[in-house]
Amino acid sequence: MNQHEFSSQVVQIVSKKLIKPATPTPPKLITMKISSLDQLNPSLYLSFLLFYPAEFGCKVDNQIAKNTERSKLLEESLSQVLTLFYPLAGRYTKDDLFIDCNDHGVEYVEARVSGQLAPFLRRDVDSKQLIHLVPFQSESPTSPLVAVQFNTFDQCGGVAIGLSISHKIADGFVMSKFIDRWAVACRVGIHDQIITNNPPRFDLALLLPTRDTIPEIKPVVKLIPGLKTTSRTFLFHSLVISNLRDTVVVKEQLKWRRSSPSRVQLVTTVIWKALIRLNQAKHGKLRPSVISNTMNLRGRCTVLPISENSCGNLYRPVTVQFVPKDKESKPEFQDLVSLLSDSITNAVNDCTKPQNGDDIFSMVTHAWREAGEEFHKDEVDAYGFTSMCRMPLYADFGWGKPIRVTHVQSVAEMIMLFDTRDGDGIEAWINLDENDMQRFLQDPHILAFTCQA
Template sequence: MQPQFSLHILSKKFIKPASPTPYNLRKSKISSLDQCQLPIYVPYLFCYPLNDKTKTSERSKLLQTSLSQILTLFYPLAGRYIEDKLMIDCNDHGVEYVEAEVVCHLAPFLRRDLDCKNLHQFFPHQSESPSSPLVAVQWNMFECGGVAIGLCISHRIVDGFVYSKFIDAWSTSCRLGFDKVVHHQPSFDLGQISPTREVMPKVTPISQPHPEIKVASATFVFSNLAISNLRMLAKGAGQFSRVQLVTALIWKALIRVAEAKHGQLRPSIITHLINMRGRTSTSLPISKDSCGNIMRPVLVRFTPEKMGNKVEFDELVSLVCGAITNCVKDCAKPQNGEDLFLMVDSAWKKAAEESKRNEVVSYFFTSTCGMPFYPDFGWGKPVRVTRKESFAEEIIVLMDTRDGDGIETWISLEENDMPIFQQDPDIMAFTSQKDHHNDDQSIFLRSKC
């Protein structure tokens, strides 16, 4: 049963940087890598089951003050995107900040089997226009005193790495003070390294709106113990990462979903995104603090005939590991921004073309594992972090569990496919949709939400 609730908007305002952006930084060109992205907002929800309603307004004020301070570092996010000039006007117009009251307790929204379609009211509605802010925040206050922060950031100049860097700096500033933000200054010079292109190749994105299909979403948790057991099942276990092991098991289940639908094994591909920071050649001055969409897709193929018409976990994880290893090696080859763009563009084009083949089933994966996605603003880490779909999309998102040892997967599939996936024997054996895998349940019980 989906929770019933009503939500009332109490206020809307724009939070501007605490100090003006210097004139020489007012014009920020996006990069050719950013041009490859869809004009969407990436929405995450951070849930805090607090029980003191008297402090919610005070906490909101702290959030706003620290946000204003952090925007002096992430100054393009307080600007506006000018499409015909392919640039961010860093005009300090600010980010949207909404306060809302929710007539309901937070508890029903902590359930891992909650369909993420029911979360849309907790985010400021964002559709890109010349006046749209690049960041929007909604502070949702529940009857029990719990809060949920809905954060939307434009994909124009932000990938998962930058998203996590932003929320980590913001929460640190709120919790400890702006002077305690010890991170290196974020760099917004990617547009100089890989300049915008007046003519972009026409490539159909892999993940794009499908208004004709209905999707369902659910969250599955791979505990540290489950991942250890997967490692023992994989041959050559020492070489595989947590993400590779979990990706392979999910892929195996998805292949069997397609087999159940079509009556036979079908060729399958997955596209995974990897962070290119720290993996490019020394000729490219891309630092670990560079902001922008510094990522590229990795294409992995499963061909039934080559696998003896069998779906074996250890073979799939070897395919995933091999493809990622080769991709990382390729990232070191480009010697300039043009080479870098052509490599990334070629990878996107190949993945898009492969995914559109009629006989192939394809799935899109992305991961934030290893990135700080549990921000502590001064009242503890969120007990739940989730996201809603940006549009009707089939996507698999991997992120760390709250304790940092396991992997939580947010999976969105065609509505008729989800029950088959949930009943897959491997998914049932290695995952949980319950909260007993860590201390989330005890935190929830203490919160009285």
């Protein structure tokens, strides 16, 4: 990738302001305790980018003028939707473990980029090259819990919307719901039934109250001192995924008689198998490998009164282990798919067992402890996977869906999966050690099954 394409593109901050809820938060809702599962989460921000191309045939000056109006609409609709997502406009009080829903607002930044949008859409762009398009935040008593950056590209009129949201109070599901409701409010108005029906709920702490102490759990990442990572995005077309499924089902007809593996399971397995081979070549032997996937708990704990619209951190890891039988054995694709599928099935079954909040907390902490211990074993290669598929991230604010959505920045080796714009394929955002990435790019199955250009 030509670094000059990015070094020559200056991001200039034009304005910063705080957007407050259109309607003040009622006094009875001013204090919101975080849940015990929120306590388990690190103090970091989730950052994503939504890219929107300029309208076809529209002159750049006219497009930039349109973008000015679009930014105003985003501000107005953001203020409106914050009346529903009122805790996001508050501030986190770390010592007392609650959100002060004081309506201080979310940060809204307008920026101009002196260049073209196109270079940022390439799949070989490193996430570090996108960092200036999202609003940086760090946890403090005065930090907004949400920040938005509206970037206009001067030379083409394209737009990139950067969003950062505190992981202490929101998981990927909440973030996607917030983006989706905000887009509807901008497109058709805050009173549309899509928004007013099934509003977000912030009562998770009633079932999972904060705790005086929480267990120490090893992080499900390997933060290696001096590790230099790089990221790439790999496209798995829907036809490739369909062919993979057909191959597995044919070979394992009895096992998959009731349900075949999902798109996410198939893509995860392709990547996992490539990582196993990579480490085998790197170390001269086949080594144990562990992956951790995140599972949304909404709709899974069927005995308990957890709403599909519950906001907060409501997920758990699912740990999958590959242990070579001997030095000569090699992992077959269908065997890895089975390991992944069985682990997910077992986790789903576990979710039906909790009878109260304490049971949920025990289940989740046990899952995190198991994952953390596996990730920190010697001579075990471990990677974290997170799927954002089937979440409404391709937000139409009134000028069409984004051409692309991506994650921004990470210091750890991890993989995130996103739907493609049409919802049928999958884009895998992969962050690896710089040297490992070069090996990964040459893996025959990665070359065969993905598009990297």
